[in-house]
Amino acid sequence: MENENKNFEGFLGGVSGRESSKGQGMYMDPSIASLFQAFSLSMLQQQSNDRKEALATKALQAVVNKIDQFDGRNISRYLKxxxxxxxxxxxxxxxxxxLFGLATIPEIRDHITSITDRCGNSLEDFLHALKDEYFLEDADCVxxxxFLGxxxxxxxxxxxTELLREFKRQYSQLSKVEKLTLESNKVDLFLQAxxxxxxxxxxxxxxxxxxDEGLTTKWKNVEDAxxxxxxxxxxxxxSNTPKTVQAPKAP
Incomplete structure (x- = not known):
């Protein structure tokens, strides 16, 4: 009987040892876990970048399919x-x-790149620079x-609000020189419009x-007004909308 108990205890010890070894097998070194996590994040980032590149390619292809590559003419229509x-x-x-340079003909691509470098990452500055540069060949330019007409x-x-929106839209399309000549009268022109x-x-x-100050010359005051x-x-x-009066319910 005593031998049987020893054998039973030995069996339990063997099982316990195997379970322990299994538990140790599931343990992962922190440095390896960190490396695995970094790899997973890198893969996710790569997938995100691939999707963005695919969307950019799709957008460029759509532009070229609709109005061909930009050749220096009709910049307002092209940018729209x-x-x-x-x-x-x-x-x-x-x-x-x-990406804009990729949508242009090769002959002017270097020049577009120089405009891009000059404007940095500002889309607004870039669009204005393009309109100023290709102003003479723009059939839709204001x-x-x-504008004065x-x-x-x-x-x-x-x-x-509609007048302000249209005024700003047309004014933004003027060349830099034309804007400078009208800047001091901008508020007065808006009122005339x-x-x-x-x-x-x-x-x-x-x-x-x-x-004795007269009208303000600050454009921000126009927007505030x-x-x-x-x-x-x-x-x-x-306040002028008549309120609806509900008839009393029948008893």
């Missing part, structure tokens, strides 16, 4: 298509700047003459604090 396709494929602005159009029937009733509402909001006027109009519309 280019930016739209890039945004549809969720390409961030820095990448938009870097010239100073066209639009200012004088009567009965535009635009709300303050407004219809009579809107002009009367904006003028008090743009007058200086002192009586438009925002303030829009809020007032919305409050007025809400």
């Amino acid at each position: 298509c280019y930016v739209r396709e890039m945004e549809l494929n969720r390409i961030y602005e820095k990448k938009m700047v870097a 010239t100073k003459k066209l 639009w200012i004088e159009w009567p009965n535009k029937n635009l709300q303050a 407004a219809d009579g009733e809107l002009q009367e509402k904006l003028e008090p909001l743009l007058e200086g604090k002192e009586e 438009v925002g303030l006027l829009t809020k007032k109009e919305r409050r007025k519309d809400r």
